[in-house]
Amino acid sequence: MSGSTPELEQELDGESLLKASERRFERAVGVSFALSFLATIGLGVVYWQGGQTQIEGALLFVALGGIGFGIVAWGKYLVPQGPYVQEREELQSTESEREAFVESFERGNKLIQRRSFLAKLLGASVAAFGVITLFPFIRSLGPQPKKMLYVTNWKKGSALVKSDGTKVHSTDLEVGGVLTVFPEGHAGGAISQSILIRPSFEDIVTKPGRDTWGPQGYLAYSKVCTHAGCPVGLYQELTQQLLCPCHQSLFDVMTGANPVFGPAPRPLPQLPLEIDSQGYLRAQAGFDEPIGPGFWERA
């Protein structure tokens, strides 16, 4: 049904009554549009002159706001507002309409089912196509994880280097100092990044089997937080703790970087160190466990 629509527009009568207030709004709308026009010209000039962020923002505000305010005021105060009433049409179809639909649908259905073998064959080939073409798409996205999450670039004998690639000597760090280190050849690496600490206290509690891992009071831990992987970047010398700034996990350096506060679930893996004949720091071996946050395959 097309619906009936008595005139919305009405001839204005009682002219004298509305003249005054209408004029006021007309004037406001006019001023608003004019301001917008001027601001737009100004915007052009500023832009021509090379642009200036704050002025552009302010002029855009006036240019767009002038148009916006003008149209809204026009549409609200100079146009009939009703309220008008419109009836809602019944949303759902009638019983007979629905039945008619089902009937038409069924008729088509039957025509297809008459060749049900062909329909099944079609289904099978479309499904096969979907599944098989999905594979290359997914598989091309990236390599299978395999050993990826278990290994870093640290190997037996890797020299410790700073972020600029220079080797770390055993005299480089003051007592109480920290340094971010990488395996030689991988300076700046996100996965192998480790933190080298020379704690100022003597009472380090080494974990079983790690007696030789900290020569001359040097300790090195993976710098990747075991919570969500942020670099554990802040060392508080007084408390001998490493702080992860992302969610404030604290790791106690003196007891093997055990998490003592916050959401981190596991200690930072420790890198076994040695000092070679020329006094350079090297890794005795890689990490003996996966670094960083957990994952399903990790026991």
Place this chain on the structure above:
Amino acid sequence: MNYKPIDWVDERLGTAKFTRKSLNKIFPDHWSFMLGEIAMYSFFILLATGVFLTFFFVPSSADTVYHGSYAPMDGHVVSQAYASTLNLSFSVRAGLVMRQMHHWAANVFIAAIVVHLLRVFFTGAFRKPREINWLVGSLLLMMAIFEGFLGYSLPDDLISGTGIRIAYSITLSIPVVGSYLASFLFGGQFPGNTIIPRFYTIHILLIPALMAGLLGAHLAIMWHQKHTQYKGKGKTEKNVVGIAMWPAYAMQAGGFFFLTASVLAALGGLVQINPIWLYGPYIPYKVSYAVQPDWYMGWLDGALRLFPSWEITGFGHMIPTVFFPAVLLPGVTFGLLMAWPWIERIFTKDTAAHNLLDNPRDNPWRTSIGVGVMAFYMVLFFASSTDVLANTFEVSLNFVLWAFRVLVFVIPPVAALVAHKLAVEAGSVQSAGRPRKAMVVSRSKEGEYTTEESDPRPELEFKRHAMHGDIAQSLPEESRLHGEAIEAADDGEDYAFSGSSIAAVLAEEIGERPSGGSGVYEVPRGAPGSGGGMFSPRGPSQSKEVSDSEDEK
């Protein structure tokens, strides 16, 4: 009048017939119905400014040496993404305004969606027949959050890079498939160099296209079902009372787009956002202190901070700790959100269709649940600044953390309880929310005084009448009367029409009988109650199409 283009199109598409109906469509008018509009207009601004950004942004993590007008970074080796964002900010004319507008629009966009969602929730607008749009809206919110995250990951600055690192860990934490998903998404191990171009494609093509489609569906469904309306005089389940699409609504809505744009432009030009040159480029082993994501990620960040360090291992497998706050929590959140219309139905057993909105106080249970849930996410949001709070108030981080771990369980039920009490109390006050009537004292010629109740807002009404030149035809805007309820006694005057009589009176005035369907009538105020049944959609009186006679005029 002769409209050539209209004829041209109509001869080919026959548009005049059905678009005419659209022009006369009636929209209920209320400020809270503009929240969705703000979201939509912000989306348009995002599209416009985003396209501008694509002309200058280079989605690549390949190294380059920055030489540009930002002196402190001159000569630094940075990624092309970072360098091009610096260029956008400092060397491209109007680039910084566009960039900051884009970012502000993203924040406003998601805020508007959330507030719009709350409006829909608290007024019960999601009830039958509008469950589909509730689902579509929830999907839009989810996508908007993803889209925003992807967007602020693009410039490859220190803060966004840290965010990507966390996103990688979260992906990794998903049981069974996590390590595969992470590897496929990042094209190998973090950080790799595929992530920025991939995020870029998803950000500028995939999600915007999906969102545009869903937004279209959202609007089409709303249009087809017609908007809900608040209860009030003359408003019933079977009608829509409001302003006409053309021109009043179209002008107000169109103008409102420009107003939204102007506010976003002011923010973009005057209020700094995401100054990536202060953060520096992303370097995986660096991290900045007091990192805070965009506001809509705050609840997740807070949850990551509050959730204890539990990690489940067994049978050679592990469920990492971040899985619970960062995968399970959002999963449950959006799952429950989308299921809400059906969850509520289990308790209310209400299968009827609703076009009249609840006032939040009409439904204390729903209101209190909503407030409680809101409180929960607010606590999580504030928990994303535990470190800042600890520093500001000079208390220990430990104290702040534990305070939040307690508050996250205490505040929601308390808030819900308070909301319930308030709703019940407000609901029991008869006059709550109704416009007050003025008492007018008048003196007669004989010197006698009489007191009379006047209209709630005579001045406003006068203006409205004046505008369309018919003093007898307008409804007071915000009265809380039920369309059906006859409250003559209460009002002490002749507002006693039930829905039906409006149409009847109207028919007298315009000299025609109203028909069913989408007829549009001006409503006379204060019509004496009479007649009945004309608003029932399939009443016998509707067989006659009024429009026919009209068209012939």
